[in-house]
Amino acid sequence: MYLCALCVFVVRFSSGSPRQPPGKASMDDKYSPQQIEAKWQQRWREQRTYSLAATAGKPKFFLLEMFAYPSGDLHMGHVRCYTVGDVQARYRIMKGFHVLHPPGFDAFGLNAENAAIQRQIHPGDWTESNMKRMREQYERMGFSYDWDQLVVTSHADYYRWTQWLFLRFYKAGLAYKKKAPVNWCPSCATALANEQVKDGLCERCDSVVTKKLLDQWFFKITQYADRLLSNHEKLEWPEEIKTMQRHWIGRSTGVEVDFTVEGTGAKIPVFTTRVDTLFGVTYLVLAPEHPLVNELVAGTDREADVREFQERMARQSEIERTATDAPKEGVPLGVNAINPATGEAVPLLIANYVLVDYGTGAVMGVPAHDTRDFAFAKEKGLPIRVVIAPPSDPTATDSAALQDAYVDPGVQVNSAQFDGIPSTEAKERIADWLEERGTGRRQVNTRLRDWLISRQRYWGAPIPILYCDKCGEVPVPEDQLPVVLPSDVSFTGKGESPLAGSPTFVNTTCPTCGGPARRDVDTMDTFVDSSWYFLRFASPQDETQAWDAGLVAHWLPVDQYVGGREHATMHLIYARFVTEALHDLGLLPFDEPFTRLFNQGTVYLHGKKMSKSRGNVVPLDAMCDQYGADTARCFELFIAPPDEQAEWNEKGVEGVWRFLRRAYTYVVTHRERFQADWRSSLAASAPTGEDDQAVRRKTHQTLQRVTEDLERFHYNTALAGLMELVNELYVRPGISDTVLSEAAELLTLMLSPFAPHLGEELWEGLGKDGMAAFQSWPEADAAVAREDVVEVVVQINGKVREKLSVPAETTKEELERLAMASDKVQALLEGLQVKKIIVVPGKLVNLVVGK
RNA sequence: GGGCGAGUGGCGGAACGGUAGACGCAGCGGACUUAAAAUCCGCCGGGGCAACCUGUGAGGGUUCGAAUCCCUCCUCGCCUACCA
Numbered sequence: 001m002y003l004c005a006l007c008v009f010v011v012r013f014s015s016g017s018p019r020q021p022p023g024k025a026s027m028d029d030k031y032s033p034q035q036i037e038a039k040w041q042q043r044w045r046e047q048r049t050y051s052l053a054a055t056a057g058k059p060k061f062f063l064l065e066m067f068a069y070p071s072g073d074l075h076m077g078h079v080r081c082y083t084v085g086d087v088q089a090r091y092r093i094m095k096g097f098h099v100l101h102p103p104g105f106d107a108f109g110l111n112a113e114n115a116a117i118q119r120q121i122h123p124g125d126w127t128e129s130n131m132k133r134m135r136e137q138y139e140r141m142g143f144s145y146d147w148d149q150l151v152v153t154s155h156a157d158y159y160r161w162t163q164w165l166f167l168r169f170y171k172a173g174l175a176y177k178k179k180a181p182v183n184w185c186p187s188c189a190t191a192l193a194n195e196q197v198k199d200g201l202c203e204r205c206d207s208v209v210t211k212k213l214l215d216q217w218f219f220k221i222t223q224y225a226d227r228l229l230s231n232h233e234k235l236e237w238p239e240e241i242k243t244m245q246r247h248w249i250g251r252s253t254g255v256e257v258d259f260t261v262e263g264t265g266a267k268i269p270v271f272t273t274r275v276d277t278l279f280g281v282t283y284l285v286l287a288p289e290h291p292l293v294n295e296l297v298a299g300t301d302r303e304a305d306v307r308e309f310q311e312r313m314a315r316q317s318e319i320e321r322t323a324t325d326a327p328k329e330g331v332p333l334g335v336n337a338i339n340p341a342t343g344e345a346v347p348l349l350i351a352n353y354v355l356v357d358y359g360t361g362a363v364m365g366v367p368a369h370d371t372r373d374f375a376f377a378k379e380k381g382l383p384i385r386v387v388i389a390p391p392s393d394p395t396a397t398d399s400a401a402l403q404d405a406y407v408d409p410g411v412q413v414n415s416a417q418f419d420g421i422p423s424t425e426a427k428e429r430i431a432d433w434l435e436e437r438g439t440g441r442r443q444v445n446t447r448l449r450d451w452l453i454s455r456q457r458y459w460g461a462p463i464p465i466l467y468c469d470k471c472g473e474v475p476v477p478e479d480q481l482p483v484v485l486p487s488d489v490s491f492t493g494k495g496e497s498p499l500a501g502s503p504t505f506v507n508t509t510c511p512t513c514g515g516p517a518r519r520d521v522d523t524m525d526t527f528v529d530s531s532w533y534f535l536r537f538a539s540p541q542d543e544t545q546a547w548d549a550g551l552v553a554h555w556l557p558v559d560q561y562v563g564g565r566e567h568a569t570m571h572l573i574y575a576r577f578v579t580e581a582l583h584d585l586g587l588l589p590f591d592e593p594f595t596r597l598f599n600q601g602t603v604y605l606h607g608k609k610m611s612k613s614r615g616n617v618v619p620l621d622a623m624c625d626q627y628g629a630d631t632a633r634c635f636e637l638f639i640a641p642p643d644e645q646a647e648w649n650e651k652g653v654e655g656v657w658r659f660l661r662r663a664y665t666y667v668v669t670h671r672e673r674f675q676a677d678w679r680s681s682l683a684a685s686a687p688t689g690e691d692d693q694a695v696r697r698k699t700h701q702t703l704q705r706v707t708e709d710l711e712r713f714h715y716n717t718a719l720a721g722l723m724e725l726v727n728e729l730y731v732r733p734g735i736s737d738t739v740l741s742e743a744a745e746l747l748t749l750m751l752s753p754f755a756p757h758l759g760e761e762l763w764e765g766l767g768k769d770g771m772a773a774f775q776s777w778p779e780a781d782a783a784v785a786r787e788d789v790v791e792v793v794v795q796i797n798g799k800v801r802e803k804l805s806v807p808a809e810t811t812k813e814e815l816e817r818l819a820m821a822s823d824k825v826q827a828l829l830e831g832l833q834v835k836k837i838i839v840v841p842g843k844l845v846n847l848v849v850g851k
Numbered sequence: 852g853g854g855c856g857a858g859u860g861g862c863g864g865a866a867c868g869g870u871a872g873a874c875g876c877a878g879c880g881g882a883c884u885u886a887a888a889a890u891c892c893g894c895c896g897g898g899g900c901a902a903c904c905u906g907u908g909a910g911g912g913u914u915c916g917a918a919u920c921c922c923u924c925c926u927c928g929c930c931u932a933c934c935a
Contacts, residue, residue: 240855240856241855243854243855244854244855244930244931247853247854247855247931248854248930248931250934252934252935254935270935271934271935272935273934273935274935285935328933352933353933353935354933354935355933355934355935358934358935359934359935360935362935363934363935364935365935366935370935372933372935373935445934445935446934447934565855565856565929565930566929566930568855568930569930569931602928602929604928609928609929638863638864638874638875639863639864639875640863640864641864644856644857644864645856645857645928645929646863647862647863648863649862649863649876651862651863651876651877652862652863652875652876652877653876654875654876655874655875655876656875658875658890659874659875665890712867716863716864716865716874717864717865717866717873717874719874719875720864720865720873720874720875721873721874722874723874723875724873724874727874730891730892731892791870792870793869793870795869795870795915795916797915797916798869798915798916799916800870803870835915836915837915838869838915838916840869843869843870844869844870844916846869846915846916847915848915848916
């Protein structure tokens, strides 16, 4: 399908006879983007046009797009983010800012390692060649990057500072180690990332993936939960993203209640947000991995059953076990727990639905007032006790009558001294009572867990920790960084962490005692690399420090960040946490990295997300070959608002292509009429001809509209406006040279951020000096843009019945008079009474009528 | 199961509570051409000869006025997974 369009176009393109107008060898009347774009790209490269220094001496503007994973060949779905960002960067330059718009690569990660395993090449080589390829493609698209500002996370001069950051967190107590389960493929004998587990099976060998407990490093992000929430206030971000983060952090307030084990008196703290239901607890459930479980069943006749259940759970993947539709399973421990409120003994069980790492890993079972507990109790034949009656029947206590759990607020029943109290109030009273007696305390819990950063992989930043028999866990001294990735590693996809197979890496000396030591063989999650890369752009080549404090203070925070919504709860939370923590460590003067955020939408083709693995892509090179980068850029921006998903329709490309060609042809064929001094001519005498006035009005209206649209990222309507202006120029052949000159110059400047090659070509064609890209963004003349005659509609009860053509400044009173004076209106009002008249000057008159 | 978005002509979309369908694609008509392509100009939601009627996923509501705001439901997309 796509290839057909290609063939048609190639045929069409080559069939035209290339003609050169005599004496004008520098500029062809025929729009040939390939030629124009190659010319300007070469010039930009040679002259280092977009170097950071080019706009120095002006107020700063840091525009950053979420950096790319170096996957190789790009398609149009990849570059939407960069196109959106580039237009904004170019607009900001023209608005008079010193713009930092740097390229970067998030170059560590699993794909490189997989490629290494499949093709037996080094992940670094694979990554480097992809980055080279992508740089060529970014240049082909005409992106205004300063490549001297490039940051690559896999280079030792970058990851050295990732390791430094780890050490700072370690020393501050923000990095700690504990045992945690990883996905483990017993056949490959390797740890797997969640995305390598498909339906509970290893994606490579289809073995059943199990859990294995390993020593892992964590960052204490939970310590920043409240800050992550409260700082939202100062971020100019889409509310949608803030909301998603709020839910992800999942702050909930409740009470931790101390249950005890019958007989031994051992404490089992239980977190609940519904302490008002405490009197209705009929059983208690622990996570299968709860530390108390083994102890409780050791030597009892329940031990075998419980062990069997635990092992079965361990074999299940997290997805499987926590799928909502998975059957609720559980086994009794044969031990009771004492409810501190009632003194009553209730059975203890373990069940699949209780998570060891949320709350306390123990949940009280209140079947009468929790849907999930209700289902579980029915299934297991556990008792149900009503403790909250609906307000409509405040003494109802019959549990047999319950069809389902009653989860709404109501009135306490069966709750001793709290009977008769509204449940919302009882929540507080019971919490107070527990706190007084020392058997419970108010508590805040978050859904957010600490960030597990250890990865059992090769292609990442090694964790700068070593283990000495004498000194134990020792951080690598900062002056010994980087801990460099070894090259003597084979990529088999089997065995523990790949680094463990490199003796030269593993074996080292302890910096404290000089004795033998072993390095940590894990690398850091790539999200650590991307949680501080924006800071590196302030001083990307600094070899002495992670960043230059003065330059970071100057450039950051990022003024405008551009990227996809899919990062709402991962990257955008991690980067905020790291920035907040660095601020608290005294290393940054600000505590939020991204002041403004814009989320571009995903590109779809044939109803599916454009992606290489699905095979539905429009390759960037093919687009540039056929239509040129300017058409590719403009079409990508024209098909939909940039923040919404966009369906790529190959036919529509033609329309954008025609528009750019019409703009080119118009300016080029009229360039002899161009007057460089049109401004003074206009100042001397304002044109009076109808075409002149119409074109001037349209030009300034377009400028107003395009400016506004650029400010709010409405690029699709900005381009529609430019199309209208070009259309207007074609149907107004009678304009004067002065008006034509103004229109041609302003059109060229307005086109420039969207179609930068065309912009420069026309700018040069008009005989102007310098680059279009560095001209000041023009100011619209509101007086010229104003319409002097407007159409005002007359509505009767909201229905349009008449249209009036009136001067724009016509007053309310006059509009009302004109509306009533219309014969048509009068006829329609026959026998009716006007009860109310609403007048919106310049827009409408609405007559509210009745009998 | 939860969260976040989105539903407008044949299609992509436009419309910061005020003439629904800008702009573009496709389609139709015309000019140019021996002819076709390209180009340029015009028409283009549905019904009706017309006046007019009707129309923004469905149903209610608020308002002088709703695609837009509120409630209920349906469909699709993305993110997430039993959070006590």
